[in-house]
Amino acid sequence: MGKYLVLFLLLMGLVGCEPTEPVAPTVSVLTEAKTDDADQAFEKVTPDRQLIFPDDHGEHPTFKTEWWYLTANLTDDNGNEYGLQWTQFRIATSKSDNPGWGSPQIYMAHAVITTENSNQSAERFARGGIGQAGMTNSPYRIWLDNWVWEAEGDNPFPGKLHFADEAMAAELNITNQGELILHGDDGYSQKHPAEPRASYYYSAPFLSVDGKLTLNGESFKVSGTAWYDREWSSSMLANDQQGWDWFSIRLDDGSALMAAQIRAKDNKAYTFGSRSWPNGKVIPLKNGEIYLTPLSYSTTSGKTLPMKWRVDIPSQEIRLSVGVLRKEQWLPFTFPYWEGPISVTGSHQGRGFMELTGY
Template structure:
């Protein structure tokens, strides 16, 4: 679940743009402070496309999140991340110009087996520096763009970002249907009912170029889009999450997340995505998700090797980070990077870990 979004936006939501930061709150306690006036997430929403590719005014937080597992012509592995976050500072109707109450945040990263670079951008809404429009579809912050000229925006898109140590230009295409996560897009995050609206496009194929430290690579591979929006997705007891998006060699896909808590067992759920796009919600009793080896990353111990078993799907795999040091050393730091899959199936995917 884009994870990363809630931890990253927390500082902005608590501080606003024109006020000093609020005192630090441990975990995600601050997420409940201002949610009441925003639109709640409730079961039964009927999704509408392409409208739901755009922004959802009235909700507190939202993100457009892309990851890609790429190879060059020599078989070298790379990962790419691109994320745009929208944060409403209050629930009032949005104002034009500099009075606008929306904050936009962009994250971009590239990863190889030996290198990880990450960058961030911030923007105020209402002045054209960042935003999302539907016709034609365009999500941008500064010159980072996720844009399409197609009548079906998610069938053919261009993705780009650049910073001083990296850049990438990718074309993402798919003729496959979108996937609604959870209960027809209602994605629960706790036993108390916190939730988001959540859909994905796990069937993208990416092609393009990637530049790292002055070296250019021609790359291709599978990509995954996550879209979520919510107003209060977590409880004060939840301390962080571990999120997996996995492309299996069989053509099947798996999304899993584990919401860790101060007290009690983690909240664990996921989605099994068949090769034809049919989905099945996975509940905690169906999933065995166990951290294995750790690595010292940015002064903390991070589980960079995992085992995952879903017995009814005959899945028993190991997840290994391509680069254990894939630390997003940004204003709000977290771990995010590509992973390799071995065991009963091969494959590749992405892992995000927050709150460690």
């Protein structure tokens, strides 16, 4: 437990000053780090930067936080449904580029496999600079211990993801069936109505997946769809923001929907999202165009969370009812949150994932 405590304290040190009231750890690490040393200030997200590929598939160590995020809705040969999540986070304690054990880069990885009746989850940490975790652009490879996403070229697709931890394992082949989608204003994704809080954010929402899952010693062939998110920032959230509700959905008409809101202390949520198609067409959804309404709540792991939602986007003639595969998905990680597979009915049918933080 010692190394986890040390890493936790290091991560909390990113917040700067002590908050005046309790703040969820997931939210704290995404607020701006305060420093009196201009040379140690993290790079800012600005609207005039153009994302460039394949370079921006790689790391951005001059920014405070970033993540590589995969969620997949899978089915086995018997029609059983599975949700899979793999994430690798990079969190910097300073802007320095010290080598070895002095590296300021800390990596955290999450892996989750969900069925209708069970959940297997694992969390790992490593410090950058010692080879235990990291990322290379060519060939594309991101790893922490034996959890690895790798590809032959400088693009993540086609790629292979494999991880194993005690009672679960996954070996997946991942191919991209569409274009990359830049959220917001060509990848500049604003997160606050007034303050300059933003991230660089793009997705690959049109992924096909096949491979094998292992749970409690039993293996299953699976196939399905997946969604890949890449995001990095140095000050994504403001002090008056409390957490977010995020939905990624593949709709039955072939389009993909990302809809999210960041909740604030004054109960006014900032909404953002996009609707996209495999040919690269994307319609940004701005603040005020998305209505996310909780319909019912459930208590799980001591948290009362909205488990049924209505998603209304009048400009897109979208009106969805959202239900979860499994309610007990509060993930007890160092930075805890709820994440799990969902299905939608209404104006469209579809499957995807929901994430709730800051509760």
